[in-house]
Amino acid sequence: MSLYERILAGDIRAAARLMRNIDDNLPSSRSDLQELFPHTGGAFLIGVTGPPGAGKSTLVDQITAAYRKRGKRVGVVAIDPTSPFTGGAILGDRIRMNRHADDEGVFIRSLATRGHMGGLSRSTADVANVMDAMGMDVVIIETVGVGQDEVDIVRLAHTTLVVMVPGMGDDIQAIKAGILEIGDLFVVNKADRDGADRTARELSMMLEMNKYAEGAWRPPVLKTEAQRNVGVDELVESMENHRQWLVNSGEINLLLKEKNAALFQTLLKERLFAEVYGRIEEDGRFGEILDGMLSRRQDPYSAVEQILAERLKS
Amino acid sequence: MSLYERILAGDIRAAARLMRNIDDNLPSSRSDLQELFPHTGGAFLIGVTGPPGAGKSTLVDQITAAYRKRGKRVGVVAIDPTSPFTGGAILGDRIRMNRHADDEGVFIRSLATRGHMGGLSRSTADVANVMDAMGMDVVIIETVGVGQDEVDIVRLAHTTLVVMVPGMGDDIQAIKAGILEIGDLFVVNKADRDGADRTARELSMMLEMNKYAEGAWRPPVLKTEAQRNVGVDELVESMENHRQWLVNSGEINLLLKEKNAALFQTLLKERLFAEVYGRIEEDGRFGEILDGMLSRRQDPYSAVEQILAERLKS
Numbered sequence: 001m002s003l004y005e006r007i008l009a010g011d012i013r014a015a016a017r018l019m020r021n022i023d024d025n026l027p028s029s030r031s032d033l034q035e036l037f038p039h040t041g042g043a044f045l046i047g048v049t050g051p052p053g054a055g056k057s058t059l060v061d062q063i064t065a066a067y068r069k070r071g072k073r074v075g076v077v078a079i080d081p082t083s084p085f086t087g088g089a090i091l092g093d094r095i096r097m098n099r100h101a102d103d104e105g106v107f108i109r110s111l112a113t114r115g116h117m118g119g120l121s122r123s124t125a126d127v128a129n130v131m132d133a134m135g136m137d138v139v140i141i142e143t144v145g146v147g148q149d150e151v152d153i154v155r156l157a158h159t160t161l162v163v164m165v166p167g168m169g170d171d172i173q174a175i176k177a178g179i180l181e182i183g184d185l186f187v188v189n190k191a192d193r194d195g196a197d198r199t200a201r202e203l204s205m206m207l208e209m210n211k212y213a214e215g216a217w218r219p220p221v222l223k224t225e226a227q228r229n230v231g232v233d234e235l236v237e238s239m240e241n242h243r244q245w246l247v248n249s250g251e252i253n254l255l256l257k258e259k260n261a262a263l264f265q266t267l268l269k270e271r272l273f274a275e276v277y278g279r280i281e282e283d284g285r286f287g288e289i290l291d292g293m294l295s296r297r298q299d300p301y302s303a304v305e306q307i308l309a310e311r312l313k314s
Numbered sequence: 315m316s317l318y319e320r321i322l323a324g325d326i327r328a329a330a331r332l333m334r335n336i337d338d339n340l341p342s343s344r345s346d347l348q349e350l351f352p353h354t355g356g357a358f359l360i361g362v363t364g365p366p367g368a369g370k371s372t373l374v375d376q377i378t379a380a381y382r383k384r385g386k387r388v389g390v391v392a393i394d395p396t397s398p399f400t401g402g403a404i405l406g407d408r409i410r411m412n413r414h415a416d417d418e419g420v421f422i423r424s425l426a427t428r429g430h431m432g433g434l435s436r437s438t439a440d441v442a443n444v445m446d447a448m449g450m451d452v453v454i455i456e457t458v459g460v461g462q463d464e465v466d467i468v469r470l471a472h473t474t475l476v477v478m479v480p481g482m483g484d485d486i487q488a489i490k491a492g493i494l495e496i497g498d499l500f501v502v503n504k505a506d507r508d509g510a511d512r513t514a515r516e517l518s519m520m521l522e523m524n525k526y527a528e529g530a531w532r533p534p535v536l537k538t539e540a541q542r543n544v545g546v547d548e549l550v551e552s553m554e555n556h557r558q559w560l561v562n563s564g565e566i567n568l569l570l571k572e573k574n575a576a577l578f579q580t581l582l583k584e585r586l587f588a589e590v591y592g593r594i595e596e597d598g599r600f601g602e603i604l605d606g607m608l609s610r611r612q613d614p615y616s617a618v619e620q621i622l623a624e625r626l627k628s
Contacts, residue, residue, distance in 0.1 A: 030615050037613035051365075260607040264600075264614040269587040271618050275626060276586055277579065286578075293574040299351035300578040301344050304585050311627055312589060 004035040015134055022126045036133040043132040047157030048142045054163040055189045059226040060142050066236045067138050075131030076108045079143040121152040122266045159242045161185045166195040183219050184242050191223035217245050276311050318349040329448055336440045350447040357446040361471030362456045368477040369503045373540040374456050380550045381452050387419045389445030393457040394424050435466040436580045473556045475499045480509035497533050498556050505537035531559050590625050
């Protein structure tokens with residue numbers, strides 16, 4: 001049986017294997033993903049982002065437990081900062097969420113932030129699609145930071161949760177600016193700390209400044225203490241409300257269109273580059289161009305146009 | 315006279331105009347950049363990164379002043395977080411560094427983090443190249459955050475400065491993990507605050523864990539108070555030391571090779587995608603594929619391979 005058939009038959013190890021193949025950018029992973037694609041679309045994708053130290057991993061652990069209590073199967077794709085010394089993800093799958101280790105209804109996969117040939121957001125989309133095809137009801141994508149890459153990643157989700165911590169002081173304005181538009185829900189975690197109410201209030205005020213259209217979703221600001229599992233049920237309730245709103249408002253159609261368009265565009269960009277660059281790297285052409293650039297005899301702009309003229313059919 | 319000729323003749327307004335054309339992704343900007351490319355390579359490129367609130371803008375302002383005192387012309391490319399409501403950069407060129415406003419030896423350009431068709435790192439590289447060709451001795455690229463996009467941006471620089479603040483507590487481990495490998499110099503700014511020594515010590519200890527080869531550059535950890543201009547001269551001295559080390563060790567050749575390779579690769583990727591995607595978007599093919607994906611009749615993986623087969627010469 002091929003890998004995708006084993007995955008559709010519920011073989012967890014086959015799924016783990018395909019995810020490694022995706023990591024290694026093996027061409028065979030494309031045909032597996034191709035066969036799995038028609039079986040995707042069932043999962044509810046939740047994106048979780050926020051600054052380092054906000055307690056995202058613990059919160060994701062609690063959200064996972066809450067969905068398990070509701071009988072849902074949960075997949076987690078955790079984008080971990082890469083260790084500068086080992087090159088691997090800092091928090092491995094095994095360190096994360098030990099308590100779900102024996103639960104067949106939970107599947108966890110860590111991706112390191114470096115070394116994704118086709119871009120991290122593509123790898124993440126592929127891994128989320130595998131979990132979706134495996135029959136996971138909920139797939140949580142967890143990522144650190146507020147960079148463009150992180151924004152692209154949370155755009156894979158149906159519902160995006162932004163996790164903050166109290167007392168970020170001066171920094172909050174700058175951080176919020178980048179995340180206000182991506183959050184469907186905001187959580188002030190570690191809510192037992194000083195300044196939690198103030199941070200929540202400030203966030204609400206920033207959000208109020210937005211002009212919401214009639215019937216638009218108004219992102220709620222919630223408070224949690226993930227460590228003690230306080231506020232997590234309310235959070236899950238609120239995420240389910242957002243999901244329901246997506247369906248009732250018809251917004252889900254627009255969202256799916258964007259998600260699918262982004263997946264296709266990223267794939268197209270990556271494959272075009274791999275084919276054309278692979279060739280000129282192999283036949284020495286790239287080396288010549290690079291030498292020319294270093295001596296300033298050759299500019300990259302006209303070199304690229306020439307390659308386009310040679311390789312693209314009109 | 316064409317735009318690039320005016321730029322080479324020292325026309326500041328022509329440079330500003332070309333930068334807007336780059337922002338707007340006008341095809342004409344490519345031919346201007348092509349003509350300017352042979353005139354680049356003279357500037358010392360300094361990347362400055364770190365978390366929001368670390369005081370990077372103030373520090374860049376002081377570094378600029380320090381280089382001006384040394385008689386150097388300074389360009390600054392500031393990557394600003396995008397306002398979620400206006401879509402523009404939060405800190406505009408005019409808000410930044412008012413005191414250099416009348417100084418013809420300083421040229422400042424803000425780029426917003428959103429809406430760069432070819433990717434932010436490409437736009438940044440292009441703008442830095444324009445400043446280089448304008449004859450700026452030093453070009454400072456300032457960016458927020460620790461995402462992949464930011465890492466790509468600082469890779470444009472010869473020397474990368476990572477700015478931290480004291481007392482980041484729990485967060486520091488996570489933040490440091492992503493930045494240790496990109497910093498050539500580390501600065502603990504706001505060094506008058508509690509915990510500055512501890513943060514500097516922790517950073518030094520983390521760096522010590524690295525195995526440095528004989529003759530390798532060992533990133534120093536410095537302390538500054540940018541607001542009061544304390545420690546800035548030492549910092550500039552240290553950056554100049556790094557620059558000297560790059561030349562003396564021959565490391566500069568490797569670095570230039572990487573920078574040029576990255577510029578060429580990004581350009582190739584962007585132009586291939588623009589040509590091929592532009593066509594299928596225009597002729598309705600993309601719409602059909604998207605409809606097929608939404609109904610799961612069509613998977614994106616085989617759709618992309620088919621387009622490759624049709625458009626690429628073998």
